Amino acid sequence: xxxxxxxxxxxxMLSLVxxxxxxxxxxxxxxxxxxxxSEVTPPAADVKYEETVxxxxxxxxxxxxxxxxxxxxxxxxxxxxxxxxxxxVEKAKELKPELAKEWKVSxxxxxxxxxxxxxxxFHNGEKFTADDVVYTYERAxxxxxxxxxxxxxxxxMESVKANGDYEVVITxxxxxxxxxxxxxxxxxxxxxxxxxxxxxxxxGSIGTGAWINKEFVSGDHTTLNVNEKYWAEVxxxxxxxxxxxxxxxxxxxxxxxxxxxxxxxxxxxxxALIKANKDLILEAYPSSALTYLSFxxxxxxxxxxxxxxxxxxxxxxDAIIQGAASGFGTVANSxxxxxxxxxxxAWESVGQATYNNNMxxxxxxxxxxxxxxxxxxxxxxxxTAWRVKALQIMMxxxxxxxxxxxxxxxxxxxxxxxxxxxxxxxxxYSITFTPAGSDVxxxxxxGSSTNNANYNNARVTELLDLAGAEQDDAKRKxxxxxxxxxxxxxxxYIPLYYANSGAAYDKNLESAIFNNSGNHDYTYARVPA
Numbered sequence: 461x462x463x464x465x466x467x468x469x470x471x472x473m474l475s476l477v478x479x480x481x482x483x484x485x486x487x488x489x490x491x492x493x494x495x496x497x498s499e500v501t502p503p504a505a506d507v508k509y510e511e512t513v514x515x516x517x518x519x520x521x522x523x524x525x526x527x528x529x530x531x532x533x534x535x536x537x538x539x540x541x542x543x544x545x546x547x548x549v550e551k552a553k554e555l556k557p558e559l560a561k562e563w564k565v566s567x568x569x570x571x572x573x574x575x576x577x578x579x580x581x582f583h584n585g586e587k588f589t590a591d592d593v594v595y596t597y598e599r600a601x602x603x604x605x606x607x608x609x610x611x612x613x614x615x616x617m618e619s620v621k622a623n624g625d626y627e628v629v630i631t632x633x634x635x636x637x638x639x640x641x642x643x644x645x646x647x648x649x650x651x652x653x654x655x656x657x658x659x660x661x662x663x664g665s666i667g668t669g670a671w672i673n674k675e676f677v678s679g680d681h682t683t684l685n686v687n688e689k690y691w692a693e694v695x696x697x698x699x700x701x702x703x704x705x706x707x708x709x710x711x712x713x714x715x716x717x718x719x720x721x722x723x724x725x726x727x728x729x730x731x732a733l734i735k736a737n738k739d740l741i742l743e744a745y746p747s748s749a750l751t752y753l754s755f756x757x758x759x760x761x762x763x764x765x766x767x768x769x770x771x772x773x774x775x776x777x778d779a780i781i782q783g784a785a786s787g788f789g790t791v792a793n794s795x796x797x798x799x800x801x802x803x804x805x806a807w808e809s810v811g812q813a814t815y816n817n818n819m820x821x822x823x824x825x826x827x828x829x830x831x832x833x834x835x836x837x838x839x840x841x842x843x844t845a846w847r848v849k850a851l852q853i854m855m856x857x858x859x860x861x862x863x864x865x866x867x868x869x870x871x872x873x874x875x876x877x878x879x880x881x882x883x884x885x886x887x888x889y890s891i892t893f894t895p896a897g898s899d900v901x902x903x904x905x906x907g908s909s910t911n912n913a914n915y916n917n918a919r920v921t922e923l924l925d926l927a928g929a930e931q932d933d934a935k936r937k938x939x940x941x942x943x944x945x946x947x948x949x950x951x952x953y954i955p956l957y958y959a960n961s962g963a964a965y966d967k968n969l970e971s972a973i974f975n976n977s978g979n980h981d982y983t984y985a986r987v988p989a
């Protein structure tokens with residue numbers, strides 16, 4: 461067995477840091493309670509703090525069970541109420557111990573052994589043990605309502621076995637250098653067997669986190685009470701309340717009126733107003749959320765690569781950013797996370813052309829398309845006003861090619877349902893990749909619920925499997941580069957842009973952490989009274 465360093469920087473992301481030769485003796489691991497992000501400062505002993513901190517949300521939450529949802533709005537909540545085996549500090553780009561205090565891995569990256577904390581209690585008073593880790597795995601593969609992403613992550617495991625109360629052995633079907641990053645996702649949180657057995661629907665709401673689910677109204681608000689028996693440092697704030705306020709302007713007004721302490725994702729057009737208000741602070745940042753188009757490869761679009769490439773080259777992403785995102789965004793040149801391991805976009809160096817506002821190249825491809833002389837109507841499905849505006853801009857950009865864009869607007873639930881069943885032609889959507897290169901399997905791997913292009917390329921699948929088990933950094937990056945070259949050539953997806961985002965908050969707010977992914981950490985948020 462080889463010992464993996466417990467903290468691994470994502471610089472050069474990630475030749476996993478592995479020791480050499482045989483078993484290494486177990487060494488002490490930093491206590492997870494001491495590994496809080498540096499932005500979390502100790503509360504002042506002589507200061508009284510408000511009992512409640514209120515966050516205005518821009519997205520609805522519909523469940524308090526981690527295995528049921530995987531988007532950012534839900535993950536942010538799960539991080540407060542639950543814990544994972546391994547944590548991840550986004551700003552420092554470091555893994556950290558959480559419910560597992562140390563781990564080791566076999567040379568082939570298939571067998572992972574985790575030593576667990578023995579001082580953790582669930583919100584229902586049950587002691588956390590290895591059996592709960594085993595149960596979490598079993599539930600993910602069998603329970604109703606489990607997200608496809610979660611099911612796929614656990615399906616990659618051959619087995620999860622308890623070795624006594626405080627050791628777990630996870631055996632993978634294939635070696636995966638990124639397993640720790642997978643386990644750090646909040647939807648991989650550990651559930652309690654007894655709670656879920658007693659209440660199959662809501663038992664998964666019971667976690668080991670710093671905050672306890674007190675009241676939840678789907679799509680409206682969530683109230684959390686502090687967990688006074690939390691295994692790490694207990695927050696001084698007593699109540700966290702999350703309120704869904706759909707309109708950005710309404711969220712900002714609520715913040716200005718001191719009804720909330722944080723306004724998530726204020727309108728980009730209102731950033732200047734926030735900066736001018738001496739009582740507010742604006743945290744603006746380039747987001748890692750990628751807005752993209754996916755072609756349903758099971759429709760006529762899958763049969764015409766030239767048509768897809770014509771669209772890819774005709775779209776003016778800068779104009780789309782200006783018109784739909786108020787100019788706050790960065791053009792995306794690869795279907796990959798901008799900060800993700802293995803990113804590549806030097807297309808000219810490999811004999812390909814960069815997408816984006818090249819009408820001459822677009823017309824060349826369109827001339828080779830089946831629809832060169834007849835033109836074609838294509839339905840573009842999306843939800844939310846700003847994406848509809850983006851499609852309206854695309855409509856004008858694609859007209860010179862004889863492509864008629866039909867906007868198919870649906871609500872969020874309809875978009876999820878129809879994208880899962882393949883009831884669309886082109887989808888406009890967004891995705892936030894984790895730093896792990898293997899995270900792209902979600903959109904490129906056949907059978908994945910997030911692969912909304914229904915894309916299936918045997919070589920891409922092979923390359924993704926090879927990369928997951930490869931410890932040589934250069935070889936691994938080479939596999940991921942080849943994946944991107946194939947995707948760029950075949951265009952089942954078109955990357956558009958990484959949207960900038962932000963948060964506005966009361967100037968007195970302390971120890972809230974605002975991350976570029978949008979997955980903010982309010983565990984220790986507090987406001988002086």
